[in-house]
Amino acid sequence: MERTVTLQIRRQDRPDGPSYWQRFEIPYQPQLNVISCLQAIAELGRTADGERVAPVAWECGCLEEVCGSCTMVINGRVRQACTALVDELLAADGEVIRLEPMTKFPVVRDLVVDRGRMFEALKRVRAWVPVDGYYDLPTPRIEQAAQQESYPLTRCMTCGCCLEACPQVNEHTGFIGAAAISQAMLFNQHPVGRTEAEARYRALMAKGGIGECGNAQNCVKVCPKNIPLTDSIARAGRALTFYAIKHYLDK
Amino acid sequence: MVEQRVIVVGGGLAGLSATMKLAELGRPVDLLSLVPVKRSHSVCAQGGINAVNAITRQEGDNEYRHFDDTVYGGDFLQHQPPVKEMCDWGPRIVDLMDRLGVMFNRTPEGFRDQRRFGGTLFRRTAFAGATTGQQLLYTLDEQVRRWEVMGRVRKFEGWEFLGPVLDDDGVCRGAVAQNLTSMEVRAFPADAVILATGGCGLIFGKSTMSMMCTGAAAARAFRAGARYANGEFVQVHPTAIPGADKHRLMSESARGEGGRVWVPARPGDTRDPLAIPPSERRYFLEEKYPKYGNLVPRDIATREIFNICVNEGLSVQRGEYCVYLDLTELPPERHRKLEGILEIYQKFRGVDPRTVPMKIFPAVHYSMGGLWVDYERSPSGGLAAGSPRNQMTAIPGLYAIGEADYQYHGANRLGANSLLSCIFSGLFCAPGIDRYLADALKRSATDLSARLFESAAATHREQFRLMAGRFGTENPYTLHRELGQTMTRNVTVVRTNAGIRETLARLDELEDRYRRVGSADGGGWANQNVVFARSLGDMLTLARVIAEGALRRDECRGAHYKPEFAVPPPKGGDPVTLRAEALRWCQAVRRQNERWLKTTIAEFTPDGPAFSYEPVDTSLIPPRPRTYGMVGAEIIEEVWNQMQTQAGPAPR
16 A cells, blocks of 8 residues: 555644644655655645545745744644655654644634744834944944854744744734844844943833743754853843943932 | 835845835835735845955956856856946955945954856855845834835735726726735825745746746736746756755855766666765766866756756656765865754754765746836946836836846856845945836826726636636646646656657646636635635746747757757867867857847737747847857857957858
């Protein structure tokens, strides 16, 4: 018999609708990843039981783990579907691959969620360099060590893994999550970005800011780009303490 | 006073550059994108961005040499004024991106580090690790977010461009777009629309491009009357990791940092690559091209890798074509600079490329062709700054920039020039559009009757309704796979007229079957099935433009290679024979240029594309034959120069 791969997918037709599971089977090939499984399911258009169903909705972009689009929960772990290799999943977790949407964001449909709040958080922490304008002006010199410290932080693709894994990210806390805190620290390290450091500190001190971090350290474990998120949070914490004292003394 | 708006479609490097510059000029922008702009395909660019810099200048480099490398690498098919202007802007653009916060790699003293890329002998490429595109995109995304907070930019992410809105005079007055979640179709009035919608690699099924790079937006503009130019010029990147879902790019910077391409000298050698002694390896690029080595232009490297696998049978894996790209001899600090791409290889292949040579093969990578756009030449031979004609398509008021246009790369793009052309075209078009808007003030889109917009939206709404409700026997995903197979087989690295005709016949069949595509999802919510089926129709439109353009062009130029029409290069021998052969060869090249050194223009008709040709502005650097690594290149060049000084047409 032809070898197949079985996937169990949590589906949801609409944001306010119920979720339900469906099972799919696709032919096995070497070097499959979860994306190629979803592509095969889209083409197949039917469940393992032969029922015709609307294709599963999911997001993807680069398929090289640099765009962050295809983040979902695979066998209970949040990650990108493109780098989730079928052979490795089968070896690690057994015969069935389970796909679910992330739980910390509103479901749009099936595996598609709305991560808009992450981009809103970037506005809140003013994650940009406030340059004078887009004309030709001299550039700042940056030490090699500073570049090497900042570069890892610049690779954050706003994928949402760190929020998904964080127990403090929920409706009650409104916690902005590790990604935005790390971006705030990135811009506070920049020679021109730091001119807005105080505005970022105020944003991080507000509700949903760094005070909500429970130090579970899950974020750094799930980050696909190995960004030192907990270092950023620790640095932010120290900087905020200094800022608060200075602010108090200046009053 | 009426408010004039600009629509930018696409939020990659080009679209975001244009948005931020227009915002700075005081123009409100509506930015439409299929995906959150931070997830645009520009993230995939790895190696770097080219510009003349302080170091290369001291080695004899200047903007003119960058310009020369670019047109020579592009086999002289691009109009020269826009390329000259772009290269002049290179240093300013890299400085600007640095100021905006891109974490370019630094030297110990704190200056920007530089690496060498293909098609040049200078270390002109600034880079941020091996994720330069991602870094540049994020930085522009941040600036645009800043303008969004200031209220100058409105973002519409998750909206798909369906077509321009044209008034009775054929002037673009806005765009129709669809929300990919609610499926709402609406018209967006605007006084100018910019398409920054990238390339069309998905036409080839698997490519290095992101899954939204279908070329659909360009095809929709084409059907509305925009011209499409040089469609047949498609770059196949020499080094990619073959995959089941896509081919993943392995940046040219791997070779720029010292990576070497080789195969075992003996066919079917199954030994562990590291156990094969250097004397039994063939570093075929270095052997054949001693001057450029592993950094010959992409079209050449691709053909050599293809040839060594297909014709010489030296593929390093049984049943599959691939060669070694070897980074194992590089010191750790070089590996560190390439971390981003080494990680990709390791994650997808489960092998550490620091200790085991990578297996790579060419893959479709970049569309040199694209929407035809205009320019205004300045007296000094560059572009007239602030001219509304720069980057304008054949539809007045509709602009195209970035990979979606055809302007900068001719028959072959040099590595690390695309990030430059995207940012340049985005920044440079903005003052021209600003002036276009000032001139067009008397007829602002907001004054037009609402009926124009409503009827445009209604047409697209109805088309979507029909597609979503359609019963049919054909599956869009199956058709797409077949389209990709036939295009890859016959319209990529090596092209024959018989093969291309076979593909055109397949396109007839696929178009016929496309009419019978059924909808697997009749729903009105996040309907990806129908959206994909719709883009398949656009891919078929452009596939024909590409294939038919390739069929017509009976020559070899850059990425377009037809062995039937190749002029065999001189083989060498004694100086007298070589000189005679060089003369014969140069004359053949000159005849070829007289016949084919021109832009292919396709225009839409209901019966298929209509083709015409336009002369190329080569007024600044006279075309000369590309002699990378050829035997007796100096003699060939000497003969060519002598021939050029003799007036009159080439002898027949």
